[in-house]
Amino acid sequence: MVPGNTDAKLPAVFRLLFPVIAGVPLGPLLTLSLRSLAGREPRLFERLGEHRSACYFIDPIDLAFAFTVVPDGERSIVRVVRKSETATSSVQIRGPILTLLSLLDGTLDGDALFFSRIISISGRTEAVLALRNTIEDAELRPADLLGLRGALARLVDTGILGALGIARQLADPNSRRKAPEA
């Protein structure tokens, strides 16, 4: 039961934005965001158990860089790394960025994506499983990662999720083909 556009690559228009984003200190910002989330929702990280100290190498295959994430609560670290920097990681997860983001917000099911090979995983299976189950339960929204609440959170969620939806539609060849009939 895998939806149709799960292996969609990031459209060129969005990829053009990434050289701009690459100039931003993405690693420190994401680190701060994750640590702040851990401060607000410590229970979320408890679910990872011993695997919170594992190093997850996350490789969005349609971007020029990758990330390493150590989701250790308020000691979490996110780094932007080269795609070749896998040596220190316990787990490697690869897939299109839109698919990986859909995993984070719960739009797509990680099991289905892995078993159908839309995302690939190597390394310690137990750490992957712990992360997958933690994300499943977390029901994260973009505003949660940004530490926002109330009306502003709803506005940001609507904006970001809407933009992701548009990106997915643009990336899905089936949806583009269907567009003129709509």
Place this chain on the structure above:
Amino acid sequence: MTSGRMELVCPAGTPATLRAAVQAGADAVYCGFRDETNARNFPGLNFSGEELAEGVRFAHDHGSKVLVAINTFARVNDVVLWKRAADMAAECGANAIIAADIAVLDHVAKNHKQVRLHLSVQAAAATPEAIGFYATSFGVRRVVLPRVLSVQEIAALNRAIDVETEAFVFGGLCVMIEGRCYLSSYATGKSPNLNGVCSPPEMVSYDDEPSSTAARLSGFTIDRYEPGEPVGYPTLCKGKFKAGDKTSYLFEDPVSLNAGGMIAGLKAAGVTALKIEGRQRGKGYVTEVVRAFRKAVDAVEQGGDAIEIDRILAGQSEGSRQTAGAYSKKWR
């Protein structure tokens, strides 16, 4: 024959999935604690005491029940963890405890009389004598039937016992005597009945090789997949092995159970509750399956015909091979 409405019992591996199952129409949700006291002991899965208490409140507020699986077998001289789990389930307000170990059943029967006892499928009780023993000795109110019985056998069993029966209708299958997998114990050094998992993820690897991906458990190759071919979680009983000159699924084809078409037959056979397997599955999957089975059960209760039930459940067979299992035994 059951006179009331059949109960739909649905899986929850996390609090989010519990809420999803309840909202999708589960009459009851079953779950377990985050340790080896339950038979789905995967990393990141299951509930803390606090989460269970919240889950029970949520389920009760929405008119659903919570059944707590404490269904592995306690270790010699170390029953404390299992007893503590039962105490915690009772404190959290669980409607029932699903157990198989006689020590756990005895503890609940003596100390938590307000909590119903359901006999886990792990006990593999499939005769009136065995079920009668559990009912008389511990006051067991329901037995979860092993997936080895035909509908006719279930009907005969129900005529001979006076406890409720619960039958699996969807999800993974376990071969023969439920959970007692000596293959898994041999390969991994861990017993599924004691540790709560038959393919421990720390022993699972997916190895990319020149022309295929090998799925291995504890170093044993369980299956190989061509590039692009969907992969599976390596389970020994559903592995592909070479015997003589022939490579085949030696023990069991990698199929899952779908007895959706037999809901009416199971009701007529006197089954009280229908169980969906899959506490390790995500909330999207659980929502979809529970929603479909909710509609199907309601349609059966309202006298819907087989064609209508098939139409409701048609989407649930997409992408995987399925079987009605022993419910429609053809080898007898």
